[in-house]
Amino acid sequence: MPSEQAIADYLAGALPPENLEGFEEELLASPELLKEFVEQQRVDAALTALFDPEPERVEAAILASVRSVSDEAMEKRVLAHTVRARAPHRQILRRTPRPITVARPSWVPTIIFALATILVLAGGIWWMYYGKSGQSPVVAQLRTDAGARWQRSLRQGAQLRAGPLVLHAGLAELEFRNGAVLAVEGPAKIELASADRVILRSGKVAAEVPPRAKGFTVETSAGNVTDLGTRFGVHVAGNGVTEAHVFEGRVNVASSAELGSQQRELLTAMALSMDPKQGTLTNIKSAPELFPQPGREFTGLLFGGDFEPGTDVSTSGIPTMPRVWSGDLCEIVQEFQGIRPHSGRGMLRILQPGWWTTETAPKSRLAEKWQLVDMRPLKELFVRGDTVIEGTAQFNREPAEPGTGRTFVLQVLALRGNPAEMKTMWLRRYELALVRGERRVNTDDDPATWQPGEVKMALPPETDFLLVSVQASGAWAATGEKQIGRFVDSANLRLRIPPHGSAMARR
Amino acid sequence: MPQPIPAPSDEPTDADLLRRVQAGQVDAFAPLLRRHLSSLRAFVALKLPVPHLADEISHETFVVVYRRIAEFDTTQPFRPWLRAIAWNLVRKELLRFAREQVNLSRFKQAQIEELAQAVEPVPQRDEAIYLEECVAELPENLRRLLEERYRRGLSPDELAEMFGRSSEWVRVTLFRLRKQLRECIEFKLERSAHAI
Numbered sequence: 001m002p003s004e005q006a007i008a009d010y011l012a013g014a015l016p017p018e019n020l021e022g023f024e025e026e027l028l029a030s031p032e033l034l035k036e037f038v039e040q041q042r043v044d045a046a047l048t049a050l051f052d053p054e055p056e057r058v059e060a061a062i063l064a065s066v067r068s069v070s071d072e073a074m075e076k077r078v079l080a081h082t083v084r085a086r087a088p089h090r091q092i093l094r095r096t097p098r099p100i101t102v103a104r105p106s107w108v109p110t111i112i113f114a115l116a117t118i119l120v121l122a123g124g125i126w127w128m129y130y131g132k133s134g135q136s137p138v139v140a141q142l143r144t145d146a147g148a149r150w151q152r153s154l155r156q157g158a159q160l161r162a163g164p165l166v167l168h169a170g171l172a173e174l175e176f177r178n179g180a181v182l183a184v185e186g187p188a189k190i191e192l193a194s195a196d197r198v199i200l201r202s203g204k205v206a207a208e209v210p211p212r213a214k215g216f217t218v219e220t221s222a223g224n225v226t227d228l229g230t231r232f233g234v235h236v237a238g239n240g241v242t243e244a245h246v247f248e249g250r251v252n253v254a255s256s257a258e259l260g261s262q263q264r265e266l267l268t269a270m271a272l273s274m275d276p277k278q279g280t281l282t283n284i285k286s287a288p289e290l291f292p293q294p295g296r297e298f299t300g301l302l303f304g305g306d307f308e309p310g311t312d313v314s315t316s317g318i319p320t321m322p323r324v325w326s327g328d329l330c331e332i333v334q335e336f337q338g339i340r341p342h343s344g345r346g347m348l349r350i351l352q353p354g355w356w357t358t359e360t361a362p363k364s365r366l367a368e369k370w371q372l373v374d375m376r377p378l379k380e381l382f383v384r385g386d387t388v389i390e391g392t393a394q395f396n397r398e399p400a401e402p403g404t405g406r407t408f409v410l411q412v413l414a415l416r417g418n419p420a421e422m423k424t425m426w427l428r429r430y431e432l433a434l435v436r437g438e439r440r441v442n443t444d445d446d447p448a449t450w451q452p453g454e455v456k457m458a459l460p461p462e463t464d465f466l467l468v469s470v471q472a473s474g475a476w477a478a479t480g481e482k483q484i485g486r487f488v489d490s491a492n493l494r495l496r497i498p499p500h501g502s503a504m505a506r507r
Numbered sequence: 508m509p510q511p512i513p514a515p516s517d518e519p520t521d522a523d524l525l526r527r528v529q530a531g532q533v534d535a536f537a538p539l540l541r542r543h544l545s546s547l548r549a550f551v552a553l554k555l556p557v558p559h560l561a562d563e564i565s566h567e568t569f570v571v572v573y574r575r576i577a578e579f580d581t582t583q584p585f586r587p588w589l590r591a592i593a594w595n596l597v598r599k600e601l602l603r604f605a606r607e608q609v610n611l612s613r614f615k616q617a618q619i620e621e622l623a624q625a626v627e628p629v630p631q632r633d634e635a636i637y638l639e640e641c642v643a644e645l646p647e648n649l650r651r652l653l654e655e656r657y658r659r660g661l662s663p664d665e666l667a668e669m670f671g672r673s674s675e676w677v678r679v680t681l682f683r684l685r686k687q688l689r690e691c692i693e694f695k696l697e698r699s700a701h702a703i
Contacts, residue, residue: 008682045556
């Protein structure tokens with residue numbers, strides 16, 4: 001049975017490549033043999049599935065997706081409830097029974113991006129038109145409107161012109177055109193004077209000022225607080241007493257004429273109380289908890305996620321050290337078969353499952369690269385439980401025959417313990433994960449386009465470290481044989497701390 | 508090899524677990540998944556013998572099951588519903604293959620045509636149940652050969668050394684075993700059809 005022998009050899013991976021063409025021709029010439037071949041393939045694939053030595057791997061991936069769907073549904077319910085109740089943002093998060101793992105359908109970011117683009121363009125045209133028509137200029141945008149109750153109707157994203165604003169209750173975040181962000185907690189009365197100046201009549205505000213917006217000033221009747229590179233808060237109480245607190249950096253306080261037109265420079269953790277009635281300036285204890293805080297974002301948690309030339313991806317096996325990519329065989333390439341990096345000059349090419357060379361096609365379908373991110377030094381940023389970790393990456397692959405595999409996965413697990421002991425936790429990592437986020441991405445056949453993957457989840461305060469992985473699944477060839485190119489680029493991890501109200505407002 | 512589908516009497520039934528999932532207990536999905544995943548993967552692989560696609564379709568099937576869990580009537584058996592969802596996804600994938608035929612070699616086209624011949628509107632045959640039975644009925648040494656080949660992934664040369672035979676014997680025996688399993692499945696399917 002020469003052809004049956006060839007089928008047997010083919011399925012055992014023992015058919016010499018030079019015989020492949022002849023083998024295919026022989027099968028094409030004989031419908032019976034082709035049928036036999038396909039039947040053999042069917043049983044072969046079913047036995048592979050039935051005898052899978054690691055079924056829990058597939059099981060864990062499915063459960064992660066199901067949990068994502070479940071949390072997505074929960075998030076929708078929570079948001080629906082929020083819209084009805086107009087509850088402050090912090091309460092929404094507190095009501096959420098467990099951390100949110102959001103893996104949105106891939107079209108959502110596209111639509112959001114498209115809408116955002118339309119809004120930005122529309123905003124620009126609007127600004128060009130009305131900005132010249134004698135109306136007061138747009139100086140800021142309402143960035144977050146977490147259950148805020150304004151005197152006049154305002155929606156998130158609204159362009160704010162110079163003029164007064166009254167916030168009855170709730171929390172709002174204003175982003176000024178120069179980049180400064182101001183959190184306002186109701187009840188508060190403010191007046192937007194310009195892109196770098198706000199007048200606080202009463203209530204509490206806190207500012208986060210990037211270097212480019214240095215000089216941003218909060219004016220009060222007791223004096224002006226001017227940023228010198230910092231985060232600070234200002235409170236004007238009902239009796240006119242005004243406090244300036246520095247959370248980080250430096251501010252200059254210039255008191256009013258009634259208070260002697262004094263200049264004071266305050267540094268981190270310093271605070272000053274100004275009482276116009278008593279005519280006194282008093283140093284007091286800084287209390288950041290008494291102020292609302294603008295949202296903050298930290299990037300660059302992932303090391304070498306841009307996969308630029310020189311990034312070391314040669315470490316194999318289970319990761320045990322933070323800031324090192326470890327795992328299956330990969331390399332950094334600059335351009336491959338017409339595929340260019342998504343950004344910069346390099347990208348990660350995933351070569352095959354396993355970290356050893358193989359003479360036959362690898363049995364495993366999944367190749368991964370992992371990185372541990374030690375979160376212990378950043379604990380104070382997510383103790384409140386509402387901090388969101390957001391992972392993003394871009395995926396692409398060389399065009400190939402259908403069925404070769406087009407799926408990539410971006411996955412983030414939050415774990416407790418010492419990252420150096422990852423080996424002992426490895427097999428139970430899915431079980432031990434406090435929360436996990438996963439995004440499956442199907443790439444297209446166009447080498448010019450990259451497909452994005454995004455994972456977003458609330459970071460539990462108990463988290464000690466993260467395990468981030470980029471994965472490619474499909475059929476793989478043996479080492480040295482033609483392997484289709486599968487690529488990852490622009491992997492990033494961001495920590496987003498939402499704006500929140502003062503401790504008093506939270507009570 | 509993952510064993511028996513029916514739940515032992517002290518374990519919750521599929522219907523119990525499905526009701527719990529319908530009530531919002533997502534944790535009840537894990538035992539349901541564990542109970543059905545292996546045979547579903549085999550079912551899909553028998554229809555579309557591309558291992559990683561079998562995994563992707565099985566994955567997608569359970570996600571669809573979860574999304575549509577509220578629609579499921581718990582007085583009905585779960586397995587046929589699961590199969591029907593998987594089958595729809597398999598058909599979709601085969602259609603996609605067919606659409607993209609321009610990219611395929613003549614040989615691949617012929618393979619797809621052969622696979623597509625079995626496409627029926629609803630999955631009439633649940634061969635995966637019988638595959639497990641047929642494997643269990645094999646003589647001990649042959650079952651071991653399958654285990655070593657498929658679970659441990661040993662090559663024909665390694666198996667030849669282990670069994671004290673030639674590499675050619677291993678390849679031909681595996682071929683015959685797969686053929687035998689196919690015939691065993693067909694026999695059981697026919698018998699069950701007559702029993703109805």
